[in-house]
Amino acid sequence: MCENCECSKDIQKNSIYLPEVAILKEKKKMTDVDSFFVFELKDRSLGHLPGQFAEISIPGIGEAPISISSPPSDDNTFEMVIRNIGSVTNAIHNLEPGDSVGIRGPFGTSFPMNNLKGENLLFVTGGIGLVPARSAIKYALEHREDYKEITIMFGCKDPSQRLFTDEIEEWKKRDDVNFIETVDTCNPGEWDGNVGVITTLFSKVPNIDPKNTYAIIVGPPIMYKFVIMSLHDLDFSDKRIIVSLERRMKCGVGKCGHCQMDNIYVCQDGAVFYYDDIKHLKEAI
Numbered sequence: 392m393c394e395n396c397e398c399s400k401d402i403q404k405n406s407i408y409l410p411e412v413a414i415l416k417e418k419k420k421m422t423d424v425d426s427f428f429v430f431e432l433k434d435r436s437l438g439h440l441p442g443q444f445a446e447i448s449i450p451g452i453g454e455a456p457i458s459i460s461s462p463p464s465d466d467n468t469f470e471m472v473i474r475n476i477g478s479v480t481n482a483i484h485n486l487e488p489g490d491s492v493g494i495r496g497p498f499g500t501s502f503p504m505n506n507l508k509g510e511n512l513l514f515v516t517g518g519i520g521l522v523p524a525r526s527a528i529k530y531a532l533e534h535r536e537d538y539k540e541i542t543i544m545f546g547c548k549d550p551s552q553r554l555f556t557d558e559i560e561e562w563k564k565r566d567d568v569n570f571i572e573t574v575d576t577c578n579p580g581e582w583d584g585n586v587g588v589i590t591t592l593f594s595k596v597p598n599i600d601p602k603n604t605y606a607i608i609v610g611p612p613i614m615y616k617f618v619i620m621s622l623h624d625l626d627f628s629d630k631r632i633i634v635s636l637e638r639r640m641k642c643g644v645g646k647c648g649h650c651q652m653d654n655i656y657v658c659q660d661g662a663v664f665y666y667d668d669i670k671h672l673k674e675a676i
Contacts, residue, residue, distance in 0.1 A: 407644055410448050410493030414467060425519065427460075428471045428485055430492065435585050437469045437497055441504055441527040442663045445489050445496030446643045447471075447483060454656065455479040456640045458523040459497060462530040472522045472554065498643040500663045502527040502633065504534075507605050511540040513596075515618050517610025518547050518587055521554050523635055523662075524609040533540060535567060539603070542596055543574040546610075548590030550582045558658060571595055589614060590621045601627040609635045615676045619666065629667035637662045 417429035437445065439459050448454035455477070461470035475484045483492065504527060512531055516524045531538050543562060547553055553572075562570040571592050573585040587593060589610070594597075606627060608618050615634060622632055640658045641649040651655035652674040661669075669675040 396619045401603050404412070407495055407498070408496055409448070410454075410495045410661060412491050413494040414479055415488050415490050415492065417427055418486070418488060420658075421472060421621065422553055424475050425472055425554065426475070428473060428483070430471070430494065431645060432467045432469075432494065433509070434467075436465055436467055438470065439463060439497035439526075440501035441530045442502040442523055443497040443499050443526075444523070444637065444640070444643070444662065445471075445494055446474075448478070448493035448495070449479055450493070451540050452482045454493070454495075455500070456482075456643055458637060460522045460527075462533060469567070474536075495643065499658060502530075502635075502663055503528055508537045510538065511604035511607045511611070512538055512542070513599065513604050514541075514543045515589065515606060515608045515610070516543070517614045518552065520608075520610035520614075521545055521556070522658075523637065524607065525555065525558075527607060532565075532568070540569065542569040542599075542627040543571075544589060544592045544596075545570070545593070546574070546614075547572075548575050549577055550574055552616050569596065588617070593621050593625070600631065601625050602605045602630065605631050605633060607633045607635075610639075612638065612676075619676065629670055630665060632666035633663060634666050634676075635663050636669075638669055 413430040415433050417433050419427040421427050433518050441462055442619055444456050445459050446505060447457050457471050457473055459469055460472050460487050472481055473480050514524050514528055528543060531541055562568050573587055573589055573592055575588060577586060606622050636657050639650045641647045643658050644654040645659040652672050
């Protein structure tokens with residue numbers, strides 16, 4: 392590549408194209424396929440907002456977009472939960488503290504926490520959807536005085552797939568948070584909580600006020616349709632429903648087209664959207 396090449400100048404000018412080194416500081420297994428990671432940048436904080444993602448690269452293997460699970464912080468560390476489902480994520484799972492990765496980002500839109508001040512918050516999370524939602528949940532709890540009632544719904548396939556179990560127990564004990572969860576299935580004697588899909592939890596939350604509540608939905612694609620139907624049954628406006636559509640993303644910079652929905656690139660225009668803005672897109676939900 393020549394020195395005067397326009398591509399070279401563009402890459403040098405835009406650091407989003409260049410990974411920087413992050414060191415793995417902590418690693419902890421959470422489920423049979425999910426592990427918790429703490430990474431540290433050398434010279435700066437990641438500078439992310441709740442709901443954003445970053446690209447992690449392993450030299451010689453590839454790169455993958457991963458949700459950031461921690462709230463914004465002034466220090467140089469950030470947290471992720473990564474599911475082992477491919478060559479890049481498998482390589483990350485094989486890392487040990489002290490090993491390094493490449494990091495680009497943060498990318499994408501964020502949960503509009505400033506716009507939600509003074510409102511009730513209803514988090515509806517399914518499976519690994521709790522990972523990006525956790526960044527907003529912890530942000531709201533760190534700024535508890537800015538929000539009214541906070542309700543967190545969490546559902547997963549079975550008890551073995553529950554994430555952040557220690558934090559969940561803390562949330563359950565708080566008198567300023569309403570936390571309820573469910574599992575789709577369980578073996579006899581394995582679980583004493585609610586059994587059923589996540590929409591079965593709506594009947595257990597009395598007096599949800601749709602005019603003063605924002606619903607934040609993060610989970611597997613099949614969950615969205617039925618959760619939104621339940622919110623409509625409660626008279627929620629589409630302007631008060633916020634969704635995260637982290638799927639099919641690859642490059643993070645709107646170049647590869649993997650995440651394109653009509654004229655929208657999820658990695659650039661999302662992944663967080665007000666439902667009212669994308670409900671007309673057949674591929675969205």
